[in-house]
Amino acid sequence: xxTLTPAIVPHPTNxxxxxxxxxxxxxxxxxxxxxxxxxxxxxxxLINGSTKSCVSWTRAAAPSLTTIKHHRFNSxxxxxxxxxxxxxxxxHHYSHHDxxxxxxHRRSIHSSNITNLGKSAIASxxxxxxxxxxxxxxxxLSDLNQVDVDKNGIIDSEExxxxxxxxxxxxxxxxVVELTELFYASTGGxxxxxxxxxxxxxxxxAEKSTSGGGEMSEGxxxxxxxxxxxxxxxxxxxxxxxxxxxxKTHGKYTPEQLEIExxxxxxxxxxxxxxxxxxxxxxxxxxxxxxxxxxxMTPEKILNRAIFLETVAAIPGMVAAIIRHFRSLRNMTxxxxxxxxFLEEANxxxxxxxxxxxLKDPGMIFRAAVIGAQGVFATGFGLAYVASPAFCHRFxxxxxxxAVLTYTKIIKAIEEAEEGSELAxxxxxxxxxxxxxxxxxxENGTVLDVMKAVRADEAEHRDVNHAVSGVPDDTxxxxxxxxxxxDSMLAKYVRDIMEREQQEKGDxxxxxxxxxxx
Numbered sequence: 408x409x410t411l412t413p414a415i416v417p418h419p420t421n422x423x424x425x426x427x428x429x430x431x432x433x434x435x436x437x438x439x440x441x442x443x444x445x446x447x448x449x450x451x452x453l454i455n456g457s458t459k460s461c462v463s464w465t466r467a468a469a470p471s472l473t474t475i476k477h478h479r480f481n482s483x484x485x486x487x488x489x490x491x492x493x494x495x496x497x498x499h500h501y502s503h504h505d506x507x508x509x510x511x512h513r514r515s516i517h518s519s520n521i522t523n524l525g526k527s528a529i530a531s532x533x534x535x536x537x538x539x540x541x542x543x544x545x546x547x548l549s550d551l552n553q554v555d556v557d558k559n560g561i562i563d564s565e566e567x568x569x570x571x572x573x574x575x576x577x578x579x580x581x582x583v584v585e586l587t588e589l590f591y592a593s594t595g596g597x598x599x600x601x602x603x604x605x606x607x608x609x610x611x612x613a614e615k616s617t618s619g620g621g622e623m624s625e626g627x628x629x630x631x632x633x634x635x636x637x638x639x640x641x642x643x644x645x646x647x648x649x650x651x652x653x654x655k656t657h658g659k660y661t662p663e664q665l666e667i668e669x670x671x672x673x674x675x676x677x678x679x680x681x682x683x684x685x686x687x688x689x690x691x692x693x694x695x696x697x698x699x700x701x702x703x704m705t706p707e708k709i710l711n712r713a714i715f716l717e718t719v720a721a722i723p724g725m726v727a728a729i730i731r732h733f734r735s736l737r738n739m740t741x742x743x744x745x746x747x748x749f750l751e752e753a754n755x756x757x758x759x760x761x762x763x764x765x766l767k768d769p770g771m772i773f774r775a776a777v778i779g780a781q782g783v784f785a786t787g788f789g790l791a792y793v794a795s796p797a798f799c800h801r802f803x804x805x806x807x808x809x810a811v812l813t814y815t816k817i818i819k820a821i822e823e824a825e826e827g828s829e830l831a832x833x834x835x836x837x838x839x840x841x842x843x844x845x846x847x848x849x850e851n852g853t854v855l856d857v858m859k860a861v862r863a864d865e866a867e868h869r870d871v872n873h874a875v876s877g878v879p880d881d882t883x884x885x886x887x888x889x890x891x892x893x894d895s896m897l898a899k900y901v902r903d904i905m906e907r908e909q910q911e912k913g914d915x916x917x918x919x920x921x922x923x924x925x
Contacts, residue, residue, distance in 0.1 A: 421497075428693075451661045458487070474822055478777065511549065515805075521641040530630040536605075536606075536609045536613050537609055537610075537613045538613040539605075539608065539609045539612065542908055543901070543904055543905055543908055544605070546904050546907070546908055547605065547608060547901070548601070548605070548802040550570065550573070550652070550904070551570070551601055551604065551605075554566045554567075554569040554570045554573070555601075556569070559598075560600060560601050561598035561599065561600055562598055562599050562601060562604050563598035563599075564587050564588075564590050564591035564594075564596075564598075566598075567586070567587055567590050568583055568584075568587040568902070570900070571583045571586060571587070571896075571900070574900060574903045576903070577899050577900070577902075577903045578896075578899070578900075582896075586892070586893065586896050588652070589648055589652060589889055589892060589893060590893060592647065592648035592652060592889075593646075593647070593648045593889045593890075595647075596678050600714045601792060607894075607897055608897050608900070608901050610894075610902065610903065611894045611895075611897035611898040612897070612898050612901040612905075636791050639641040646741075646743065646744075646883050646888065646889055646890065647741070648889045649744030649747075649883055649884050649887055649888065649889055650741055650742065650743075650744055650747075651747075652744075652887070653747040653748065653751060653884065653886075653887050658857070659846075660846065660859075660860055664863060665859045665860070665862075665863055667811060667815070667862050667863055667866045668866075668867070669811060669812065669815065670803075670808070670870075671808055672804060672808075672873045678795065678797060678798050678801065679801055681798065682798055682804075682805055682807050683801075685802060686802060686806055686808075686809060689806075689853075692808050697711065697712060699712060704816075704817070704820045704830065705829065705830065706766075706829055706830055706833065707767075709817055710763055710766055710767040711767075711769075711773075713763050713765065713811070714758070714760060714763045714769055714772070715762060715777065716777070716781070716795075716810070717756055717757075717759045717760040717763065718760055718780070718781065719780055719784050720756040720759070720810070721753045721754075721756035721757045721760065721804070722748075722753070722781065722784055722788060723752075723753075723787050723788055723799065723803045723806075724749040724751075724752035724753030724754075724755075725749070725753040726785065726789050726792055727745075727746070727749040727752070727792060727796070727799070727800075728746040728747075728749040728753065728787050730789070730792050730793060730796075731745055731749070731879040732744040732746050734880075736766065740880075740881075741881065743881055743882050743883040743884055744883060744884035744887055745875070745882065745883075745884050747884060748884045748885075748886050748887070750869070752868055752871070755864055755868075756846050756868075758841075759864070760820060761841055761862050762838075762839050762841055762842040762845070762857060762861075765839035765840075765841065765842075766839065766854070785796065797876045797877040798876075800872045800873070800875050800876035800877075801872070801873065801876040801877075802858050803868070804869055804870075804872035804873035804876060807866070807868045807869030807872060808869050810865040810868075810869075811862055811865050811866050811869060814858055814861055814862035814865060815862060817858055818858050818859060818862065820854065821833050821854075821855050821858065822834070822855070833853065833854040833855050833858075834853060834854075835853055836853055836854045837851075837852070837853065837854075837894060838852040838853055838854055838856055838857045839857075842857045842860075846860040848860070871885060871886065907921050
């Protein structure tokens with residue numbers, strides 16, 4: 408059952424008849440759902456200028472899907488008659504109810520301009536679209552109609568997979584698989600009505616936030632809009648998928664992504680100032696103990712520092728994930744996918760270590776120092792995280808700021824090293840095999856490329872830890888919010904449609920010009 412409020416006006420030649428315009432201009436889409444007929448339309452005035460009246464239409468038997476463009480009520484204006492409309496072309500009965508009063512009416516409905524779409528359930532709608540032009544809208548609806556295999560006006564995950572596969576230039580095979588699984592998980596296996604899908608496309612391309620709230624409640628079929636933002640996602644997408652799906656890889660950095668900006672988050676609170684002071688103390692002590700600022704920079708000095716620090720840098724992410732994991736179990740609540748992010752961060756730091764030890768194998772004294780440092784730091788950080796996660800994430804954010812500075816200094820030293828020097832060889836020295844695979848450096852990847860990729864990783868850790876410092880416990884993983892991921896997919900799809908339409912328009916213009924010149 409769906410509410411519909413068409414406009415009813417007197418027939419121009421027969422005062423006893425009324426014309427009901429439900430083409431939106433009214434094209435109302437008839438969708439089959441079980442044994443009921445659903446008409447999707449917008450609220451309109453009903454009779455005598457009333458703006459509150461609604462008309463509910465139901466049908467006893469499932470129809471062949473049809474779009475009604477225009478039909479006519481033949482009736483008197485007697486409001487005391489019971490209405491059962493008979494539509495000859497469809498041979499089914501409809502019931503009419505005016506929500507302004509309890510009077511029933513009997514009127515005979517005659518078909519006059521009914522377009523039968525066979526099994527197609529997708530019609531051209533009139534929605535309050537903010538960005539999509541009619542041409543683009545029609546192209547999208549045509550696209551959706553082609554992939555709507557069962558012709559029920561609902562797009563499910565398998566049909567979304569077909570849709571994305573048609574746009575292979577915009578979506579890789581991996582993206583198609585990931586987005587299909589994410590769509591299925593986020594919608595709980597349900598499909599999405601075409602109209603809602605279209606609204607979501609319009610919102611995504613308009614770059615309006617559609618992830619400002621929770622999931623759709625049971626039975627809710629339309630987004631709640633406030634100041635251009637959806638309180639709930641138009642597709643009814645929730646965040647449960649973030650609890651077990653996380654597809655962040657640190658490979659395939661573009662040259663632009665490898666150009667890292669040196670940033671600093673000024674401390675505001677006492678907690679922030681305490682975290683920054685602790686980091687500066689650690690940095691000063693470690694630099695003095697290792698002689699980092701004394702003498703020239705050599706591969707030996709770089710590797711000793713990088714290997715030791717990476718054995719410690721992998722601890723915070725693992726500690727945060729473990730504590731959040733136990734808290735989720737203890738409180739029986741979701742984590743928002745944050746522990747997945749921190750586990751990945753810990754593993755990323757471990758991959759740095761596994762890469763660097765391919766360039767140097769530490770001795771026994773070095774390894775003993777690592778064991779001692781791990782024991783002390785892991786214990787202290789774990790206790791601190793239980794007491795104040797906000798302090799710990801701010802602390803890690805400042806640690807990563809220092810790491811970005813360190814790797815920037817290393818990269819500069821390699822690039823400016825004198826030709827023939829040991830450090831200059833890293834500009835051409837092949838990267839370890841594990842690094843080539845992890846960061847997708849290609850067969851010609853070098854140690855210098857590794858340093859740039861590691862710096863990009865550290866910059867991401869810096870930004871993420873600063874971002875999550877002090878956020879509520881139910882915050883969704885900022886690196887993998889299912890709503891934002893799917894919004895990105897929707898926007899990419901619409902841009903591809905727009906580009907295709909623009910190209911076709913240009914081709915037609917060129918063809919027309921050529922024809923006129925002939």
